[in-house]
Amino acid sequence: MASINLHGNSYEVDEDGFLQEPDKWTEDVAKAMAEMEGITDLNETHWKVMNYLRDYFKQNGIAPMVRKLTKDTGVNLKEMYELFPQGPANSACKWAGLPKPTGCV
């Protein structure tokens, strides 16, 4: 298993960098992961999207449909890619501590 070091703490991640133990997630993890993709300032909308993802995941055990995410947060797909360089799955979900989406998605 791979691991990453953030501010002196070690976290287990899969080969794509997704957190393996969602319980260990903190806001600092999100900030550090964002920094690794070149985003140093997380704004209110970043947090709105990530909090939505975390809430949805807690209730349903998976990430929401992208269409549902954009509709419920009011952040359209273009804006989503501006906020999260690799998109809703590979950046937003990852920073929010969700596991990598699976299946034919």
Added chain:
Amino acid sequence: MKKSLKIKDISLNGDAPITELNLDDLLPLPPPYDKIEEQPGWKRITEEQKGRIVCNLDGVVGLSLPRPETPEEEKKYVDLFVTGMQKLLSRENNWTFLQPLLLSLEYCAKCQTCSDSCPVYEASGKNDLYRPTYRSEVFRRLANKYLKPGGKLLAKLNNEEIELNWTTISRLYELAYRCTMCRRCAQACPMGVDNGLITHELRKLFSQELGWAPRELHEKGTMLQLKVGSSTGMSPKVVKDNMEFIDEDYSELTGFDVVTPWDRKDADVLLIHNAGEILSWPENPAAFTILLNAAGISWTLASDDPAYDGVNYGLFYDDVQLARIALKHAEVAKKLNVKKIVMGECGHQHKALMTIADRILLGDMNIPRESSMTFLENLVFSGKIKFDPSKNDFPVTLHDPCNIVRNLGIVEPQRRILRYLCPQFREMTPHGVDNYCCGGGSGFAVMSQNNFKDWRVAVAGRKKFKQILDAFADQPGPEVKKYLCAPCSNCKGQIRDILDYYGAPLKSGIIYGGLVELIVNAMTDLKEPFIKWEE
């Protein structure tokens, strides 16, 4: 410059890759994608990764096999490989594919006709490692040497030396995931040898005997599907919530009353989507609902697991997992007492449930199964829905999913629809049963560990990308919006990744989608276009 590769090289020099891939060697692409320096290439495996996982084939790692800790551990797996070979070649352990496997091992004339037909081999710049015959010949020599009486002596005499060791099996495992099992080579072979099948049997050996399978296909694939109902992780409750959301969304967008029926007993048709459509391409299930309702079909989706997800990754690597899932699909159909099951736009679902499952679905479990291609053709030409083809007056080309077209022979229905409804429909060259794989076949589209995604896009999908560009060469610029019809979820996932990798939506104006979306887009009653060119 790459060096030529010998069969015995697979056993030698344990930790080092046996070949190297360079962008300069790959099949050239047409402009504006022709400049090597502008191509993204692929990520390199880091030293830290090399210390943990096996990286000894071609610098690409799709499987993240942990490095063994002791020589005993290595030996355990090598011994298992031998028993695995024995099982593959015995009737009681391999009743599914024994005969074609034996014929394919016996009759290869080594003429290399298959190599020229293989998109991976061609796109790689003809790298020996990717010849359809390379892995097959390794397996053939190992089976001859270690299973046949006097095999070791004969291997020496025939100058077919090969060693069976950890290096051999760990490389062979990764190499079993460099072929998309598109079986273009099998079609080209004058002897009928099926090298795609040999790839499949190798994957099966690794999974069923050594417990080695890609995480995306096994742990997060068939195991997750058997546990919660879908490899996407959607439970019955979540899938119904999502479809309800899609119904509402598309009622707003189209003005139709979009209502998807669930769990209707005695319906004529049980439609099984690939559940990935619901999450990633909701316009596809929405279009099915609109169309089937408009035609007055008696139909339903099922919320019993796993019948709301048609995927069956077992097809790609493990007969036992395939059987478990196929049986459950049929059980739900039987419980609902439907007249037939219709496959959504998913290629491997077609092959798994329509043909391979025939071996296990006996008696009243053998519920009729139909492809959405023929089903949609009957619907489109039934006269029940009015169409206005001028609504689809933009360039359209068709990708042929290997499992539906070459492997099942369903070639014309989708074309008759497109010729009727899309005035600017044009074929790729070649097409139909001679199509090229998208490069995402056999599960690749959902595999993306380390730098595997870069490889499947830049190498395995290269030939397809060139074909797509060539099909639209008369109007290459982004000002003309073009539609690539790919009626298969796996293919769509791969095509999305190819187009994104090269920035082709912006540079070339190409979008992709399924077949049913084009049909709905042409409905006379539809007020606003169904196909959205920009999000």
